[in-house]
Amino acid sequence: MSDIRQGPLSGLRVVEFGSAITASWAAGILADQGAEVVKIEPPGMGDILRYVGAQRNGITSLFQIANRGKKSVALDIRDTEVLAVVKQLVARADVLIHNCRPGVMERLGLGYEACADLNPELIHVAISGFGDKGPLANRRAYDNVIQAFSGIAMSQARLDTGEPIQIYQLFADKITALTAAQAVTAALVARRNGAGGQEVKLSMTEACASFLWMDGSGTAGFLEEGADPGVTIARGVPLIEFADGYGQAAPLTDAEFHGFCRAFGLDTVEDPRLCNLMARLENQNYVEETMAKIMAKARVTTTIDAMHLMEQEDVPCAPAMNVEDLPEHPQMVAMDSFVSSVHPVAGRIVQPRNVPRFSGTPTADPGHCPGLGEHTASVLAELGAELSLPEWRERGVAG
DSSP: OOOOOOSTTTTOEEEEEOOSSHHHHHHHHHHHTTOEEEEEEOTTTOOGGGGSSSEETTEEHHHHHHHTTOEEEEBOTTSHHHHHHHHHHHHTOSEEEEOOOTTHHHHHTOSHHHHHHHOTTOEEEEEESSOSSSTTTTSOOOHHHHHHHTTHHHHTOOTTTOOOOOOSSOHHHHHHHHHHHHHHHHHHHHIIIIIOOEEEEEEHHHHHHHHHHHHHSTTTTOOSSOOOOOOOSTTSSOOEEETTEEEEEOOOSHHHHHHHHHHTTOOOTTOTTTSSHHHHHHTHHHHHHHHHHHHHHHTTSOHHHHHHHHHHTTOOEEEOOOGGGGGGSHHHHHTTOEEEEEETTTEEEEEEOOSSOOSSSOOOOOOOOOOTTTTHHHHHHHTTOGGGHHHHHHHTSBO
16 A cells, blocks of 8 residues: 655555545545545445536546545445455554444444454544434434534524524535544544554534634523623624725724724724723724724725725735635745646646645645546555456446
8 A cells, every 4th residue: 555655644544435525635634744545435436526516527626625645446345355355454554534424334344343353553533423322313414414503504694684694615524624634643643652543433513513612602601690792703893895895804902903993094092982992892882983984985995005004004904805816816826825736637727735834744745636446456456456356346346
């Protein structure tokens, strides 16, 4: 299975049984950071993510980003002969990660106990939708379902009607993947310190609820009466409409607030109702009147001019950007945040680099996603099972 990779996780071997986003991108993050990831996919169709979202020549952007730099092995693990070979792969791995529903991997013979018998040092990561116990444990779960249940949609509710709004991106999936990737590295540190292999369980619901709770739970965390809701940071400043677009500012401190007001022609330093944070909290109606005046002036100011005025006052601010425009923005160009390459099927592509920059163990440029079963033969050859491949393909259990 070995190949030469760069990054802090170089030398780490991961076997992934992932479909859609959660396990796939969790393992993809590990691949970005140098791990060798072998993705086991069912022959014929493979991971459903190969067919969802924007695509060119049959390569979807979702699959490319979540699976770049991996090896694809197309095997039907329900077949006993195939399963025996897959277990050899597991025995040589550092990490196994999957997002099957609770009980599925156990029935296939790849649950934690069975895998630990093969490889006591294995980190076995099980991602579920609602968890591995409880009344919802066996319910199917996708991103939008978890957004509803975990409180994401209600946390985005419209202020005027209370209508819950779901985030348009695969928020729950991606938060879970990030949580899982961090859990893997934590378990690997524990193993290095003598804890051995272990099972790591996490659910999409818990990952999202935990993510939201800090600033989204309001007073719910205080079980005694008399809790004060305080200032709602996330909705403290609405999106600002300019003459030719939108932007955002975050005048949180006194200096930032007064600088924000000065940028749009208002002097508020000497106003006792606005002079400091406590005064503003006590005079919310007057603050809203002041902000309405600023918003009126903003609507006749261009975005470029508004940003310049606020930058002069050292106010945190930024224009509202379209995601597709980010690769060409001077800030992202200066940071070398995106990289262009040629995918063998999709042609020229642009994609984000691995976000963390490691000075001592730099990562390579992100590669391309594998074709379905592209590495079946080479991986089986390393396991000494290449002679079985023609017969398995004839039976439809390998691709």
